[in-house]
Amino acid sequence: FKVNISPIGLTKNKKGVHLPFKDNYMLKPPQDDMQNIFAEYQEYGERKDIIFIPASIGTDKNQLEFIKLVNPDAIKKYELVFAGPIRSKKYADSMLNVMHNRGIDGKILGHISKSQVAILMKHSKIVALTTDPRPYQPYDPSPRVIHEAVRAGTPFFVSDLVIFPDAFKNFGRTYRHQDEFSLNKSFLDFTKLDLQKVSKESFIFGEKKLTMNYVCKLTYDKIIENYNNFLENGDNFV
Numbered sequence: 001f002k003v004n005i006s007p008i009g010l011t012k013n014k015k016g017v018h019l020p021f022k023d024n025y026m027l028k029p030p031q032d033d034m035q036n037i038f039a040e041y042q043e044y045g046e047r048k049d050i051i052f053i054p055a056s057i058g059t060d061k062n063q064l065e066f067i068k069l070v071n072p073d074a075i076k077k078y079e080l081v082f083a084g085p086i087r088s089k090k091y092a093d094s095m096l097n098v099m100h101n102r103g104i105d106g107k108i109l110g111h112i113s114k115s116q117v118a119i120l121m122k123h124s125k126i127v128a129l130t131t132d133p134r135p136y137q138p139y140d141p142s143p144r145v146i147h148e149a150v151r152a153g154t155p156f157f158v159s160d161l162v163i164f165p166d167a168f169k170n171f172g173r174t175y176r177h178q179d180e181f182s183l184n185k186s187f188l189d190f191t192k193l194d195l196q197k198v199s200k201e202s203f204i205f206g207e208k209k210l211t212m213n214y215v216c217k218l219t220y221d222k223i224i225e226n227y228n229n230f231l232e233n234g235d236n237f238v
Contacts, residue, residue: 001227005219009137009163019226023141024163027215030118030148035211037118038151041203044125044196051078052124052154054117054145055131057095057108058087062132062177065159067098067106069180074187078125080106083117121149125195127156132177139163146172151210153203155195157187167209171202 005021007013014020030038055061063082080099086092092108099106112120121127127149131140139161146164149156149172156172158164164172175186208214 008141028144028147029210029212033115034118042122044199049078050081050124051126052081053128054083056084056087057092060133062130066130069183071184072102083109083112085111121152127154130159150202151206153199155198
């Protein structure tokens, strides 16, 4: 009985597999050093006006889409903070130039430790991610960053190419990638929400369900349930 818990959006990873998990199914608990930082809730009203975008700096992470499409007036109270290893200096320079030309307050930190990511995430108002991994993958399959944001109680804003579990839908907002109108409308609607309430509910959810014990039990139960169906139905198992 073959299982693949993370097909990462590739059809070939589902071939010959009895149970390929859907890419929006798995919950991914943050690692222990991050969990320790997230253990105590940071009040939303005391956080800094930061939109935190943690991802390697390069074309597949698509940070330029957000920078180019967002209305600078919509984020004028925020500072954009990018953190991640710089895969392309040319791309990083383009990000800085576009932010400067559009009057957007932002900076690139480069690579920082996971503990530093956790601290910054915990003290930010929003986490954003606009990955566009194509043509290698059709979408970004449930990146761990979004799970970390939920655990931190930090509302997230992502493109519709970023897949995340349905259980997270109340903690963030999506927009249609490459669509300027959709991005700005979704962001405006998002910031009109009671983000303090969203933040607290996100933290409570993550505190209970984004732990290794909870996730392993959930995954184990799903595998055993489907394995028993396989034993009953054999090759007819779907």
